[in-house]
Protein backbone atom coordinates (compact mmCIF):
# COMPACT_ATOMS: atom_id res chain seq x y z
CA UNK A 1 0.00 0.00 0.00
CA UNK A 2 1.23 3.45 -0.76
CA UNK A 3 0.32 6.13 1.63
CA UNK A 4 1.29 9.69 2.04
CA UNK A 5 0.68 11.19 5.39
CA UNK A 6 -0.14 14.79 5.89
CA UNK A 7 -0.39 16.46 9.23
CA UNK A 8 -3.77 18.04 9.35
CA UNK A 9 -4.93 19.98 12.33
CA UNK A 10 -2.46 17.89 14.27
CA UNK A 11 -4.00 14.70 12.94
CA UNK A 12 -2.75 12.39 10.29
CA UNK A 13 -4.39 12.17 6.92
CA UNK A 14 -3.58 8.92 5.21
CA UNK A 15 -4.05 9.27 1.54
CA UNK A 16 -3.79 5.75 0.31
CA UNK A 17 -3.79 5.61 -3.43
CA UNK A 18 -5.88 3.50 -5.65
CA UNK A 19 -3.40 0.75 -5.26
CA UNK A 20 -4.84 0.17 -1.82
CA UNK A 21 -4.36 -3.47 -1.23
CA UNK A 22 -6.34 -5.61 -3.58
CA UNK A 23 -10.07 -6.17 -3.67
CA UNK A 24 -10.87 -8.69 -6.28
CA UNK A 25 -10.16 -6.49 -9.19
CA UNK A 26 -8.19 -3.36 -9.48
CA UNK A 27 -7.79 -1.03 -12.26
CA UNK A 28 -8.00 2.64 -11.59
CA UNK A 29 -7.10 5.62 -11.61
CA UNK A 30 -6.83 8.78 -9.81
CA UNK A 31 -3.15 9.46 -10.08
CA UNK A 32 -1.52 7.63 -7.24
CA UNK A 33 1.59 7.15 -9.27
CA UNK A 34 3.39 9.92 -7.54
CA UNK A 35 3.04 8.16 -4.23
CA UNK A 36 6.04 7.35 -2.20
CA UNK A 37 6.71 3.77 -1.36
CA UNK A 38 6.87 2.33 2.10
CA UNK A 39 3.64 3.35 3.72
CA UNK A 40 3.13 6.14 6.15
CA UNK A 41 4.84 9.45 6.43
CA UNK A 42 6.68 10.39 3.29
CA UNK A 43 5.80 13.62 1.63
CA UNK A 44 4.74 15.45 4.68
CA UNK A 45 3.26 18.80 4.26
CA UNK A 46 2.70 21.46 6.81
CA UNK A 47 0.05 21.53 9.42
CA UNK A 48 -2.86 23.71 8.80
CA UNK A 49 -3.61 26.46 11.20
CA UNK A 50 -6.88 28.03 11.91
CA UNK A 51 -8.10 31.14 13.57
CA UNK A 52 -11.45 32.52 14.47
CA UNK A 53 -12.18 36.16 13.99
CA UNK A 54 -15.20 38.33 13.85
CA UNK A 55 -16.36 38.73 10.35
CA UNK A 56 -15.76 41.99 8.76
CA UNK A 57 -12.94 42.71 6.41
CA UNK A 58 -12.84 41.34 2.95
CA UNK A 59 -14.61 38.23 1.77
CA UNK A 60 -17.82 38.81 -0.13
CA UNK A 61 -15.32 38.91 -2.80
CA UNK A 62 -14.77 40.66 -5.98
CA UNK A 63 -12.39 38.16 -7.43
CA UNK A 64 -9.65 40.61 -8.06
CA UNK A 65 -9.16 41.66 -4.51
CA UNK A 66 -6.30 40.36 -2.51
CA UNK A 67 -7.05 38.51 0.65
CA UNK A 68 -6.05 39.50 4.11
CA UNK A 69 -4.88 37.27 6.84
CA UNK A 70 -7.27 36.68 9.70
CA UNK A 71 -4.95 36.99 12.61
CA UNK A 72 -1.65 38.57 11.74
CA UNK A 73 -3.16 41.14 9.49
CA UNK A 74 -0.39 40.73 6.96
CA UNK A 75 -2.01 40.59 3.56
CA UNK A 76 -0.99 37.71 1.35
CA UNK A 77 -0.97 38.02 -2.40
CA UNK A 78 -2.91 35.65 -4.62
CA UNK A 79 -0.71 32.82 -5.85
CA UNK A 80 0.62 33.18 -9.41
CA UNK A 81 0.34 30.80 -12.35
CA UNK A 82 -2.20 28.63 -10.61
CA UNK A 83 -6.00 28.30 -10.66
CA UNK A 84 -8.29 26.88 -7.99
CA UNK A 85 -10.74 24.79 -9.98
CA UNK A 86 -12.58 22.45 -7.69
CA UNK A 87 -13.59 22.01 -4.05
CA UNK A 88 -14.99 18.87 -2.51
CA UNK A 89 -16.33 17.96 0.90
CA UNK A 90 -16.14 14.47 2.30
CA UNK A 91 -17.84 12.98 5.36
CA UNK A 92 -17.35 9.39 4.10
CA UNK A 93 -18.25 9.79 0.46
CA UNK A 94 -17.08 12.72 -1.64
CA UNK A 95 -19.32 15.56 -2.80
CA UNK A 96 -18.18 18.22 -5.26
CA UNK A 97 -19.23 21.67 -4.08
CA UNK A 98 -17.29 23.81 -6.57
CA UNK A 99 -16.59 22.72 -10.12
CA UNK A 100 -14.69 24.86 -12.61
CA UNK A 101 -14.79 27.68 -10.09
CA UNK A 102 -18.58 27.60 -9.98
CA UNK A 103 -20.58 26.65 -6.91
CA UNK A 104 -22.58 23.42 -7.23
CA UNK A 105 -26.11 23.97 -5.88
CA UNK A 106 -27.07 21.75 -2.97
CA UNK A 107 -29.82 20.16 -5.02
CA UNK A 108 -27.15 18.77 -7.35
CA UNK A 109 -24.96 17.17 -4.68
CA UNK A 110 -24.41 13.50 -5.41
CA UNK A 111 -25.19 12.68 -1.76
CA UNK A 112 -26.48 14.68 1.13
CA UNK A 113 -24.00 16.36 3.45
CA UNK A 114 -25.15 16.23 7.06
CA UNK A 115 -24.73 18.73 9.86
CA UNK A 116 -22.64 18.01 12.95
CA UNK A 117 -20.19 15.59 11.37
CA UNK A 118 -16.45 15.86 10.80
CA UNK A 119 -15.87 16.99 7.23
CA UNK A 120 -12.80 17.03 5.03
CA UNK A 121 -12.67 19.87 2.52
CA UNK A 122 -10.24 19.51 -0.39
CA UNK A 123 -9.11 21.96 -3.03
CA UNK A 124 -7.76 21.03 -6.47
CA UNK A 125 -5.79 23.24 -8.83
CA UNK A 126 -4.46 23.51 -12.35
CA UNK A 127 -1.14 25.08 -13.29
CA UNK A 128 0.10 27.40 -15.98
CA UNK A 129 2.88 25.93 -18.12
CA UNK A 130 5.58 28.01 -16.47
CA UNK A 131 4.54 27.51 -12.85
CA UNK A 132 7.59 27.22 -10.65
CA UNK A 133 7.30 24.56 -7.94
CA UNK A 134 7.01 26.13 -4.47
CA UNK A 135 4.96 26.38 -1.28
CA UNK A 136 1.46 27.71 -1.74
CA UNK A 137 -0.96 28.61 1.04
CA UNK A 138 -4.51 27.36 0.70
CA UNK A 139 -6.82 29.44 2.84
CA UNK A 140 -10.34 28.28 3.61
CA UNK A 141 -12.67 30.89 5.02
CA UNK A 142 -15.87 29.77 6.71
CA UNK A 143 -18.49 32.24 7.84
CA UNK A 144 -21.29 31.36 10.22
CA UNK A 145 -24.77 32.84 10.57
CA UNK A 146 -23.82 34.32 13.96
CA UNK A 147 -21.14 36.41 12.30
CA UNK A 148 -18.12 34.41 13.36
CA UNK A 149 -15.54 33.47 10.83
CA UNK A 150 -12.98 30.70 10.79
CA UNK A 151 -9.90 30.68 8.61
CA UNK A 152 -7.72 27.68 8.06
CA UNK A 153 -4.43 27.85 6.20
CA UNK A 154 -2.98 24.74 4.66
CA UNK A 155 0.49 24.93 3.18
CA UNK A 156 1.21 22.70 0.28
CA UNK A 157 4.33 22.24 -1.79
CA UNK A 158 2.99 22.35 -5.34
CA UNK A 159 5.12 20.70 -7.98
CA UNK A 160 2.55 19.21 -10.31
CA UNK A 161 -1.14 18.91 -10.99
CA UNK A 162 -3.51 18.05 -8.17
CA UNK A 163 -5.46 14.85 -8.00
CA UNK A 164 -8.01 13.13 -5.83
CA UNK A 165 -5.80 10.15 -5.32
CA UNK A 166 -2.29 10.97 -4.37
CA UNK A 167 -1.73 11.99 -0.82
CA UNK A 168 -0.24 15.45 -0.93
CA UNK A 169 -1.78 16.64 -4.14
CA UNK A 170 -4.67 18.67 -2.84
CA UNK A 171 -5.27 21.34 -0.25
CA UNK A 172 -6.94 19.77 2.73
CA UNK A 173 -8.90 21.39 5.52
CA UNK A 174 -10.64 19.52 8.29
CA UNK A 175 -13.83 20.82 9.90
CA UNK A 176 -14.84 19.37 13.25
CA UNK A 177 -18.51 18.43 13.88
CA UNK A 178 -19.30 21.65 15.74
CA UNK A 179 -17.95 23.61 12.76
CA UNK A 180 -20.44 22.05 10.35
CA UNK A 181 -23.70 23.91 10.92
CA UNK A 182 -26.55 25.15 8.71
CA UNK A 183 -26.11 28.53 7.11
CA UNK A 184 -22.34 28.35 6.91
CA UNK A 185 -20.61 29.68 3.84
CA UNK A 186 -17.22 28.80 2.45
CA UNK A 187 -14.64 30.22 0.13
CA UNK A 188 -11.07 29.18 -0.59
CA UNK A 189 -8.09 31.09 -1.95
CA UNK A 190 -4.59 30.16 -3.00
CA UNK A 191 -1.99 32.60 -1.74
CA UNK A 192 1.75 33.15 -1.83
CA UNK A 193 3.38 32.60 1.59
CA UNK A 194 4.28 35.75 3.50
CA UNK A 195 7.49 37.42 2.56
CA UNK A 196 7.99 35.65 -0.73
CA UNK A 197 8.51 37.29 -4.08
CA UNK A 198 6.44 35.11 -6.35
CA UNK A 199 7.36 34.66 -9.96
CA UNK A 200 4.82 34.42 -12.74
CA UNK A 201 1.48 36.00 -13.51
CA UNK A 202 -1.84 36.09 -11.76
CA UNK A 203 -4.35 33.97 -13.56
CA UNK A 204 -7.59 35.51 -14.72
CA UNK A 205 -9.68 34.88 -12.73
CA UNK A 206 -7.40 34.59 -9.71
CA UNK A 207 -7.30 31.39 -7.63
CA UNK A 208 -10.43 31.80 -5.53
CA UNK A 209 -13.45 29.52 -5.33
CA UNK A 210 -16.30 29.91 -5.72
CA UNK A 211 -15.50 32.74 -8.09
CA UNK A 212 -18.74 34.60 -7.62
CA UNK A 213 -18.61 34.88 -3.84
CA UNK A 214 -18.89 32.70 -0.74
CA UNK A 215 -20.66 29.42 -1.39
CA UNK A 216 -23.32 27.95 0.87
CA UNK A 217 -22.68 24.46 2.15
CA UNK A 218 -26.11 22.88 1.89
CA UNK A 219 -26.49 20.68 4.94
CA UNK A 220 -29.11 18.10 5.72
CA UNK A 221 -29.84 19.18 9.25
CA UNK A 222 -31.61 16.46 11.20
CA UNK A 223 -30.53 14.43 14.23
CA UNK A 224 -29.03 11.13 13.12
CA UNK A 225 -27.98 8.43 15.53
CA UNK A 226 -27.75 4.67 15.80
CA UNK A 227 -28.29 2.82 19.07
CA UNK A 228 -26.60 -0.51 19.58
CA UNK A 229 -26.68 -3.05 22.37
CA UNK A 230 -23.70 -5.38 22.19
CA UNK A 231 -24.49 -8.80 23.62
CA UNK A 232 -21.47 -10.82 24.73
CA UNK A 233 -22.39 -14.45 24.21
CA UNK A 234 -21.18 -16.58 27.11
CA UNK A 235 -20.70 -19.95 25.50
CA UNK A 236 -20.88 -22.85 27.91
CA UNK A 237 -20.26 -26.09 26.09
CA UNK A 238 -18.63 -29.40 26.93
CA UNK A 239 -16.87 -28.09 30.03
CA UNK A 240 -15.68 -24.89 28.39
CA UNK A 241 -16.91 -21.40 29.24
CA UNK A 242 -15.97 -18.51 27.00
CA UNK A 243 -17.23 -14.95 26.55
CA UNK A 244 -15.71 -11.90 24.91
CA UNK A 245 -14.31 -9.39 27.37
CA UNK A 246 -15.48 -6.15 25.78
CA UNK A 247 -13.36 -3.18 26.86
CA UNK A 248 -13.87 0.53 26.21
CA UNK A 249 -11.25 0.28 23.51
CA UNK A 250 -13.25 -2.46 21.78
CA UNK A 251 -16.42 -0.40 21.92
CA UNK A 252 -14.57 2.58 20.47
CA UNK A 253 -13.29 0.51 17.56
CA UNK A 254 -16.76 -0.79 16.74
CA UNK A 255 -18.39 2.59 17.21
CA UNK A 256 -15.92 4.34 14.97
CA UNK A 257 -16.26 1.75 12.21
CA UNK A 258 -20.06 2.07 12.36
CA UNK A 259 -19.92 5.86 12.43
CA UNK A 260 -17.40 6.07 9.61
CA UNK A 261 -19.66 4.03 7.35
CA UNK A 262 -23.04 5.50 8.29
CA UNK A 263 -24.53 8.99 7.96
CA UNK A 264 -24.76 9.74 11.67
CA UNK A 265 -23.63 12.33 14.13
CA UNK A 266 -23.20 9.59 16.71
CA UNK A 267 -23.67 5.92 17.48
CA UNK A 268 -24.58 5.07 21.06
CA UNK A 269 -23.40 1.78 22.52
CA UNK A 270 -24.38 -0.26 25.52
CA UNK A 271 -22.96 -3.60 26.54
CA UNK A 272 -25.58 -5.98 27.86
CA UNK A 273 -24.93 -8.57 30.50
CA UNK A 274 -23.62 -11.75 28.91
CA UNK A 275 -26.17 -14.08 27.37
CA UNK A 276 -25.52 -17.68 28.34
CA UNK A 277 -25.71 -20.09 25.41
CA UNK A 278 -25.21 -23.81 25.83
CA UNK A 279 -25.70 -25.30 22.37
CA UNK A 280 -23.05 -26.06 19.79
CA UNK A 281 -22.01 -23.18 17.57
CA UNK A 282 -19.28 -24.66 15.37
CA UNK A 283 -21.43 -27.56 14.29
CA UNK A 284 -24.66 -25.68 14.26
CA UNK A 285 -26.46 -24.88 11.05
CA UNK A 286 -25.07 -21.38 10.77
CA UNK A 287 -25.62 -18.87 13.49
CA UNK A 288 -29.40 -19.10 13.25
CA UNK A 289 -29.94 -20.97 16.55
CA UNK A 290 -27.86 -18.28 18.20
CA UNK A 291 -29.93 -15.60 16.43
CA UNK A 292 -32.99 -17.27 17.90
CA UNK A 293 -31.55 -16.88 21.41
CA UNK A 294 -30.60 -13.26 20.70
CA UNK A 295 -34.04 -12.43 19.33
CA UNK A 296 -35.61 -13.93 22.44
CA UNK A 297 -33.23 -11.92 24.63
CA UNK A 298 -34.23 -8.75 22.78
CA UNK A 299 -37.92 -9.62 23.09
CA UNK A 300 -37.50 -10.11 26.84
CA UNK A 301 -35.47 -6.91 27.32
CA UNK A 302 -38.06 -5.02 25.24
CA UNK A 303 -35.86 -2.06 24.28
CA UNK A 304 -36.99 0.88 22.15
CA UNK A 305 -37.86 -0.12 18.57
CA UNK A 306 -34.79 1.67 17.17
CA UNK A 307 -32.27 -0.42 19.09
CA UNK A 308 -29.98 -2.86 17.30
CA UNK A 309 -28.92 -6.02 19.13
CA UNK A 310 -25.61 -7.49 18.07
CA UNK A 311 -24.22 -10.70 19.54
CA UNK A 312 -20.46 -11.11 19.84
CA UNK A 313 -19.35 -14.68 20.03
CA UNK A 314 -16.11 -16.50 20.70
CA UNK A 315 -17.32 -20.11 20.67
CA UNK A 316 -15.92 -23.06 22.59
CA UNK A 317 -16.27 -25.30 19.55
CA UNK A 318 -15.30 -23.02 16.66
CA UNK A 319 -17.37 -21.07 14.19
CA UNK A 320 -19.84 -22.23 11.58
CA UNK A 321 -17.68 -22.88 8.52
CA UNK A 322 -17.52 -19.94 6.14
CA UNK A 323 -19.65 -17.64 8.23
CA UNK A 324 -18.39 -14.41 9.73
CA UNK A 325 -21.77 -13.28 10.98
CA UNK A 326 -25.45 -13.42 10.30
CA UNK A 327 -28.52 -11.23 10.59
CA UNK A 328 -31.96 -12.54 11.40
CA UNK A 329 -33.47 -10.93 8.31
CA UNK A 330 -33.16 -8.18 5.79
CA UNK A 331 -35.27 -5.79 7.76
CA UNK A 332 -38.20 -4.07 6.12
CA UNK A 333 -38.58 -0.29 6.11
CA UNK A 334 -38.20 0.78 9.74
CA UNK A 335 -41.34 1.05 11.84
CA UNK A 336 -42.04 1.11 15.54
CA UNK A 337 -43.30 -2.44 15.13
CA UNK A 338 -40.38 -4.22 13.50
CA UNK A 339 -37.67 -3.65 16.09
CA UNK A 340 -37.29 -7.40 16.38
CA UNK A 341 -35.76 -7.44 12.91
CA UNK A 342 -32.79 -5.49 14.27
CA UNK A 343 -30.95 -8.56 15.52
CA UNK A 344 -27.66 -9.93 14.20
CA UNK A 345 -24.47 -11.56 15.39
CA UNK A 346 -20.88 -12.09 14.38
CA UNK A 347 -17.46 -13.31 15.29
CA UNK A 348 -15.57 -11.59 18.08
CA UNK A 349 -12.17 -12.54 16.67
CA UNK A 350 -10.49 -11.36 19.86
CA UNK A 351 -11.20 -7.63 19.70
CA UNK A 352 -13.67 -4.96 18.75
CA UNK A 353 -11.33 -3.88 15.98
CA UNK A 354 -11.35 -7.40 14.54
CA UNK A 355 -15.12 -7.68 14.88
CA UNK A 356 -15.96 -4.27 13.46
CA UNK A 357 -16.12 -4.91 9.72
CA UNK A 358 -18.50 -7.87 9.98
CA UNK A 359 -20.54 -5.86 12.49
CA UNK A 360 -21.10 -3.03 9.98
CA UNK A 361 -22.18 -5.54 7.30
CA UNK A 362 -24.62 -7.42 9.53
CA UNK A 363 -26.13 -4.25 10.95
CA UNK A 364 -26.47 -3.25 7.29
CA UNK A 365 -28.81 -6.19 6.71
CA UNK A 366 -30.90 -5.13 9.67
CA UNK A 367 -31.05 -1.64 8.17
CA UNK A 368 -32.68 -3.28 5.16
CA UNK A 369 -29.58 -3.63 2.98
CA UNK A 370 -29.27 -6.53 0.62
CA UNK A 371 -25.94 -7.82 -0.68
CA UNK A 372 -24.01 -5.99 -3.37
CA UNK A 373 -22.45 -8.15 -6.05
CA UNK A 374 -18.67 -8.21 -6.18
CA UNK A 375 -17.06 -11.61 -5.54
CA UNK A 376 -19.96 -13.43 -7.18
CA UNK A 377 -20.55 -15.34 -3.95
CA UNK A 378 -23.09 -12.86 -2.69
CA UNK A 379 -26.66 -14.13 -2.63
CA UNK A 380 -29.80 -12.03 -2.54
CA UNK A 381 -28.24 -9.05 -4.25
CA UNK A 382 -29.55 -5.53 -4.59
CA UNK A 383 -30.35 -5.05 -8.27
CA UNK A 384 -30.55 -1.28 -7.81
CA UNK A 385 -26.90 -0.92 -6.81
CA UNK A 386 -25.44 1.53 -9.32
CA UNK A 387 -21.72 0.72 -9.54
CA UNK A 388 -20.34 -2.33 -11.37
CA UNK A 389 -18.39 -4.86 -9.36
CA UNK A 390 -19.55 -3.44 -6.05
CA UNK A 391 -17.28 -0.41 -6.41
CA UNK A 392 -18.01 2.52 -4.14
CA UNK A 393 -18.16 4.86 -7.11
CA UNK A 394 -16.85 8.03 -5.46
CA UNK A 395 -13.90 8.89 -3.27
CA UNK A 396 -14.31 7.70 0.31
CA UNK A 397 -12.82 9.24 3.44
CA UNK A 398 -12.70 7.92 7.00
CA UNK A 399 -13.55 10.53 9.63
CA UNK A 400 -11.52 8.57 12.20
CA UNK A 401 -8.81 6.77 10.24
CA UNK A 402 -8.27 9.65 7.77
CA UNK A 403 -7.86 7.24 4.89
CA UNK A 404 -9.02 7.96 1.38
CA UNK A 405 -10.64 5.14 -0.58
CA UNK A 406 -10.65 5.27 -4.36
CA UNK A 407 -13.88 4.94 -6.34
CA UNK A 408 -12.75 1.75 -8.01
CA UNK A 409 -10.50 0.33 -5.29
CA UNK A 410 -13.07 0.47 -2.51
CA UNK A 411 -15.99 -1.95 -2.38
CA UNK A 412 -19.37 -1.44 -0.77
CA UNK A 413 -19.50 -2.98 2.70
CA UNK A 414 -22.42 -5.17 1.62
CA UNK A 415 -20.13 -7.08 -0.75
CA UNK A 416 -17.91 -10.00 0.24
CA UNK A 417 -14.84 -8.24 -1.19
CA UNK A 418 -12.07 -6.59 0.75
CA UNK A 419 -11.46 -2.83 1.02
CA UNK A 420 -14.99 -2.42 2.29
CA UNK A 421 -16.39 1.07 2.51
CA UNK A 422 -19.64 2.98 2.28
CA UNK A 423 -20.74 3.93 -1.22
CA UNK A 424 -22.78 6.98 -2.17
CA UNK A 425 -25.73 4.62 -2.68
CA UNK A 426 -25.37 3.10 0.79
CA UNK A 427 -25.02 6.52 2.37
CA UNK A 428 -28.35 7.65 0.96
CA UNK A 429 -30.10 4.34 1.63
CA UNK A 430 -29.16 4.18 5.28
CA UNK A 431 -29.74 7.90 5.83
CA UNK A 432 -33.47 7.30 5.35
CA UNK A 433 -33.47 4.45 7.85
CA UNK A 434 -31.38 6.29 10.43
CA UNK A 435 -33.48 9.43 10.22
CA UNK A 436 -36.68 7.46 10.79
CA UNK A 437 -35.31 5.52 13.75
CA UNK A 438 -33.76 8.62 15.32
CA UNK A 439 -37.17 10.26 14.97
CA UNK A 440 -38.69 7.45 17.03
CA UNK A 441 -36.10 8.07 19.75
CA UNK A 442 -36.83 11.77 19.87
CA UNK A 443 -40.60 11.64 19.61
CA UNK A 444 -40.98 9.00 22.25
CA UNK A 445 -42.12 5.64 21.07
CA UNK A 446 -45.40 3.88 21.14
CA UNK A 447 -44.53 0.38 20.06
CA UNK A 448 -47.32 -1.89 19.06
CA UNK A 449 -49.12 -4.06 21.53
CA UNK A 450 -49.61 -6.52 18.72
CA UNK A 451 -48.02 -9.89 19.20
CA UNK A 452 -46.56 -12.14 16.57
CA UNK A 453 -45.57 -15.75 16.69
CA UNK A 454 -41.95 -15.71 15.53
CA UNK A 455 -39.86 -18.63 14.43
CA UNK A 456 -36.52 -19.51 13.00
CA UNK A 457 -36.33 -22.55 10.80
CA UNK A 458 -32.69 -23.67 10.79
CA UNK A 459 -30.64 -25.25 8.03
CA UNK A 460 -31.20 -28.75 9.38
CA UNK A 461 -34.96 -28.32 9.49
CA UNK A 462 -35.14 -27.87 13.25
CA UNK A 463 -36.94 -24.76 14.41
CA UNK A 464 -37.56 -22.55 17.42
CA UNK A 465 -40.75 -20.60 18.14
CA UNK A 466 -41.58 -17.76 20.49
CA UNK A 467 -43.91 -14.78 20.86
CA UNK A 468 -42.76 -11.17 20.60
CA UNK A 469 -43.96 -7.69 19.77
CA UNK A 470 -44.46 -7.21 16.08
CA UNK A 471 -46.59 -6.58 13.10
CA UNK A 472 -46.72 -8.33 9.76
CA UNK A 473 -47.19 -6.22 6.66
CA UNK A 474 -49.91 -7.92 4.59
CA UNK A 475 -48.18 -6.83 1.39
CA UNK A 476 -45.06 -8.76 2.32
CA UNK A 477 -46.77 -11.83 3.70
CA UNK A 478 -46.95 -14.54 1.07
CA UNK A 479 -48.00 -17.31 3.39
CA UNK A 480 -50.99 -18.26 5.48
CA UNK A 481 -51.31 -19.68 8.97
CA UNK A 482 -54.17 -21.53 10.64
CA UNK A 483 -54.39 -21.61 14.41
CA UNK A 484 -56.27 -24.55 15.89
CA UNK A 485 -58.25 -23.20 18.83
CA UNK A 486 -61.04 -24.67 21.03
CA UNK A 487 -63.48 -22.49 19.09
CA UNK A 488 -62.30 -23.56 15.71
CA UNK A 489 -59.73 -22.47 13.17
CA UNK A 490 -58.37 -18.92 13.10
CA UNK A 491 -56.76 -18.09 9.80
CA UNK A 492 -54.24 -15.32 9.24
CA UNK A 493 -51.26 -14.28 7.14
CA UNK A 494 -47.63 -15.32 7.55
CA UNK A 495 -44.33 -13.80 6.52
CA UNK A 496 -41.43 -16.14 5.68
CA UNK A 497 -38.09 -14.50 4.89
CA UNK A 498 -34.75 -16.04 4.03
CA UNK A 499 -32.06 -15.53 6.66
CA UNK A 500 -29.11 -13.75 4.98
CA UNK A 501 -26.07 -16.03 4.59
CA UNK A 502 -28.33 -18.99 5.19
CA UNK A 503 -28.93 -21.59 2.52
CA UNK A 504 -32.30 -22.69 3.73
CA UNK A 505 -32.80 -20.91 7.02
CA UNK A 506 -35.98 -18.85 7.27
CA UNK A 507 -37.39 -16.29 9.65
CA UNK A 508 -41.14 -16.59 10.18
CA UNK A 509 -43.57 -14.06 11.61
CA UNK A 510 -47.28 -14.73 12.04
CA UNK A 511 -49.71 -12.27 13.62
CA UNK A 512 -51.09 -13.83 16.77
CA UNK A 513 -54.61 -12.49 17.27
CA UNK A 514 -56.15 -12.47 20.73
CA UNK A 515 -58.66 -15.18 19.79
CA UNK A 516 -55.82 -17.48 18.74
CA UNK A 517 -53.83 -17.35 21.95
CA UNK A 518 -55.62 -20.44 23.26
CA UNK A 519 -54.48 -22.47 20.25
CA UNK A 520 -53.25 -26.02 20.48
CA UNK A 521 -51.25 -25.81 17.26
CA UNK A 522 -50.63 -23.71 14.18
CA UNK A 523 -50.26 -24.80 10.59
CA UNK A 524 -48.02 -22.72 8.35
CA UNK A 525 -48.22 -22.77 4.62
CA UNK A 526 -45.99 -20.62 2.42
CA UNK A 527 -44.01 -21.09 -0.78
CA UNK A 528 -41.36 -23.67 0.08
CA UNK A 529 -42.53 -24.02 3.66
CA UNK A 530 -45.20 -26.22 5.14
CA UNK A 531 -45.23 -27.27 8.76
CA UNK A 532 -47.23 -27.67 11.94
CA UNK A 533 -46.16 -26.34 15.31
CA UNK A 534 -47.65 -27.53 18.58
CA UNK A 535 -48.35 -24.96 21.28
CA UNK A 536 -46.07 -26.83 23.68
CA UNK A 537 -43.02 -25.91 21.58
CA UNK A 538 -43.76 -22.17 21.59
CA UNK A 539 -42.03 -20.02 24.18
CA UNK A 540 -44.36 -17.29 25.40
CA UNK A 541 -42.42 -14.08 25.90
CA UNK A 542 -45.31 -11.69 25.25
Ligand SMILES: [Zn+2]
Pocket residue numbers: 361365371500501
Ligand atom coordinates in the same frame (compact mmCIF):
# COMPACT_ATOMS: atom_id res chain seq x y z
ZN1 LIG B 1 -24.46 -10.48 4.30
